[in-house]
Amino acid sequence: MTSIGLKPRLKATQSRFVTVKTDIEETLPPQVLQFLPVIAGVALAALGFVLPAHPLQVMTHIVILAIFGVAYDLLFGYTGLLSFGHAAFFGTGAYVSIYLTTAMEWPLLAILVVAILAGVVLSLVIGIISLRTHGVYFAMLTLALAQLLYIIAYRLDVTGGASGLPTFMRPETILPVVDLGNNVHFYLLCVAILVITYLVMKRILSSPMGDVFRAIRENEERAQMIGYHTFRYKLASLTISGVFSVLAGSLFGLFLYFASPRFLYWQMSGEVLLITLFGGAGTLIGPFFGATFIVLLEEFLSPVTDHWLLFVGIAFVFVVILFPKGIVGTLTQED
């Protein structure tokens, strides 16, 4: 029985991508641009001292999801790889930070170092398996691998099984004045890590390796014919994205004082895709606005209706079709 699988209509291997016509760099004078992220970071941080308790929690949630989104955008927006399994990194981060806080009572720095190592190891394992395929195959494979991790976490005792892993305290920090138990301090930590994540990603994307990622997104076959071992570069991009996603997950665990198998579930992978596409893939800062949009949408719609997800779904389809570049992408486009 011959296979009816013909070559799909669109060249599957060529993953050309609709991205922003001009990065934000071209529209702003260089001096301002250089400090823009830091200025924005300081403004965001100032918010922490002003907001009452609950809005502060909502902002912390937005900042953590933004870190996750920025990390995801490196892989999705700039390297053109749609991963449906990034919850694997996010959930692992939560388990690492909670376990090391309750069972081992380690300080924050040690936890972040272990989180980074876990990110590297997990990225290599997932990458070596899934990067052997392309396009939608890669998306389905990463989804299945993350689901495998979810099933394992749901059963292990060390992860607290289905009831999850709680902690009573947040870790100590080397700076005596910083007390992570105080939600304002914790929020400032999250903002700091968001700024650092953004600057590191920005730096990588303006380096030669950043251009190789863009080349792979635009035309992987051509990049190979220029002599790039694209598998290794894709693995590098996945690893960088994975490490920062694990960091975001660690903060999420500490934010909730809790780690649950639900953070490894595919809906969390879907959420980061939603955030990145809403905000604007390939803009790096887009996911921050995407996270703000999604979290505030839930915050205001949830008391009104149990079916607020319906609006998210409709808004998402609307954005993907009409504003493929998302909020930031559409605004900074010149034409």
Next chain:
Amino acid sequence: MVREGLSRRDVLAATGTGAVVGLAGCSSDSGNGNGNGGGGGGDDVFRVGLVAFQSGPYSAFAPDIQDAFEMLIDDWNDMGGVQGMEVEGFNRDSEAAPETAIQRAQELIDSEGVDMLATFLSTDEDGGVMNVGGRNGVPTVTCATGARLLVDEQCNPYSFRAPTSTLTKAKAGAAGGVDLFGEEVFQLNPDYSWGHEIQEDWERTIEEAGGTVVDQGWAELGASDFSTHVGAIQDADPDWIQFGFAGSGAVAFMTEAQQTGIDIPQFHHVAYEPTILGAGSSVFDETRVYTPTEYTYDIDTEANQDFVDRFESETGRLPGLAAGQAYRHIEAALRAADGADGTGPDTLVSAIREWSGEVISGEYNMRSCDHQASYPMYIAEVDSADDDQIYWSVEETIPADEVLASCDEVTGRMECSVE
């Protein structure tokens, strides 16, 4: 009234000197509540927050829970409130997601300044919300999950587990099963942490009651294909089946069992009406379904009949297990609070810890040794069912001390002892 968060150091200082709750022998000194300051105090309104699933997979129970909670709040305001104060109820939807449940609980403390929290959540979420109560120093009563380790392991003095533990239910069910149907039992349970607890407890209590487990079956939680297990049951031909699934697994198994003509009595560890109704009313004509339960509308106390009539008149349906649990567990906490002098978190904790009295289902007391509520258990059988109602009949009533593990038996296992 917006409550500014006290820093962790202030809370530790406050509770450190407080004589109420000293924790000894806890593995980490995480016992005291920390994070923001406790709720309560201030103006003349007693605020109760309820975090329960309204949307998501369990939303079928939401109407029962919401209706019972609203009725409870109205009833208490009609009776003059708590300590003369008006009672205000807040409820939040956990969307069956731990990250949402935790943030909604924290919001109830930060923005609404609730004096007491109640939860009606799944295993995934409850641990997280109990933790919020413990860290913020807000007394928290859980009405749903039976997971045994919920309170013991976390040494969280602010949390109270109202539902019976898996062990208590197993003891009641095993004794009932062996008397009514015989010693040979087939066990079929979901394969995750809580499922294993159910299986172990039932096996132990079945053996204590003189029965023997002839065979054990496992299937993953979301299982929907029980044909292999139904085959195994036919081979083992037990006197009765101990069945540990609550959700769609229950529907799938009952349908499959009916389809292959097995009429061996089934003892369901927990049976929520909206779920088992999913198997269709015809199932209950052929198969005999029992469950050791802590509440059914058929309990014949006068207060319960009054509650059932009022519930039926207001909602048009008989209160299910979820309604009964929601109403009476929070009612117990309110009665305890009413007896306390002041609404500070530690005053409420000490009031609830020692409270005993009557709730709609009768005798009810909270044990101070492990913050576990104790009350008689019932063996209920499904007489019949129509499209939207299950009709129960209480077969046996089992006094609390026959089934609830005694204090020293429990505290021996607990990592922290609460004086």
Next chain:
Amino acid sequence: MLLETTDLTKRFDGLVAVDQVDLSVEKGEIQSIIGPNGAGKTTTFNLLTGMLSPSDGEIRFNGEDITDESSEKRVKRGISRSFQITNIFPELTVRKNIRIAVQEEYGYGWNFWTKTEDIPELEERTLEIIDYVGITADPDAEASTLSHGEKRLLELAIVVARDPELIMLDEPAAGMSEEETKEVVDLIHSLNEEYTILLIEHDIDLIMELSDTITVLANGAVIAQGTPEEVGSSDRVQEAYLGGEFV
């Protein structure tokens, strides 16, 4: 001998696309591969560049066996190729298209911290190549906005940027106007001063003017090899081209 193939064959479950082709390319020469559509020209290119792995037969480059080597390694050895369908980075600027190839040549691929603007040699080499190939479009324009002819030039620039030993051009003049084709011919001549060139082309006059040697393929097999004059007079070639318009 720069490049040599012996019995190079490629079968796609039953269909023999390339049938025991023996090719030999001298260092410094321009060799053309011609033949009707479906003669196996592009498939041969794909075998030489490692895009496809041969069913059997052998490929040697500078005497070394590269039959099963990955495309990346072959490019590093000095085999650089343009594509039949323009294959560039459409959303990136002309400058970046070329600089990405220059980066790999200078070994900056794995540098993830220094800003590309701060590496002067990349910038200089990129501008050099833009002049050398004669791209008139604005270097900061997006590649997809270029005209077809300019896109082909950009592709040539990317190939040259790798500073290879052997340049393989897949129909460089396809879809070009009369004088654009003339420019391409001059460009190929100047490229030939430094690089050996192997090209696939349909434009007969171009081939006769440019090629030192010609290989004619039909149904995947070589039917004639030699100088333009030898190949031009062979009747087998005329048969393959039906109607004998091949002068």
Next chain:
Amino acid sequence: MVLPHNTLLQISVDGIVQGLYSGISFGMILVLTAAGLTLIFGLMGVVNFAHGELYAAGAYAGFVLFGVTGNFAVAVVAAVIAGFAIGAIMEVSIIRPLYDREPLYQLAVTFGAAIILIELIEVIIGPQSQPFPIPDLLSGSIAVAGYTFGTYRIFLIVAGGILVTALWLFLTKSKYGLIIRAAIFDTEMVESMGYDVNRAYTFIFGLGAAYAAIAGVLVAPLFGLFPEMGAEIIILIFVVVVVGGLGSFKGVIVAGLLIGIAQSFGQIYVPWAAEAIPFVLMVAVILYRPQGLFGVEGVFTE
């Protein structure tokens, strides 16, 4: 994780027979659903993340009609129509505008569609799990050589086999099937012969969706209905399609049955790992053959 002490007891002949029987019947459900997904992908290069919801829509449409008419055949027809209609509407409304765009966008937009469909089912029908009573003439069981087999599962295997063969014959032998396949190869040529290619795409999408819907209504009597049933099956379907080789019909059939059987044997002998078996199988296949068992080399790996 301790193994139940009586595992040895279970490795008996009837365990194997039971495992095979329920494995094949569940496998057939996977094959039908995955065939729909592969049909759409194989011919249009579109992977529909909301394919699981079409499976659920078929089950719910059948449930409503069965409630009204009490006739199972009517329920199945209703499921097919519902599936086809929703599939066609989806193609016209949200997939067609994206044909000229990156395939990843089509996958992303169907993710949005999945969210919408799950919520719509909850709004229209309701959140609680519903039973789907087994039709009388298909209930009960047959004893064969000492083993009892539920008649419904036998019907499932037979019906599944017929439907899969029908789809294959339609595509490879029927005139319209050939036109559809040709339309993919060379759109302009087929258009020039007077066929409206867009209609062909809508038809393919509808057909693929109908197959998911049939699988949904056929499995409903066994597993019951709940709004998230689609989300749970889609992950398993992705595993089947990845293992079988995306776009390959033969691959879907073999992989679907293989995973159905592996999971059911897992439930008997290694229950604690049963849920993980399909994923482990998938990782093994990908490491060995990235394009899947019967996938066409180069479509997705080079």
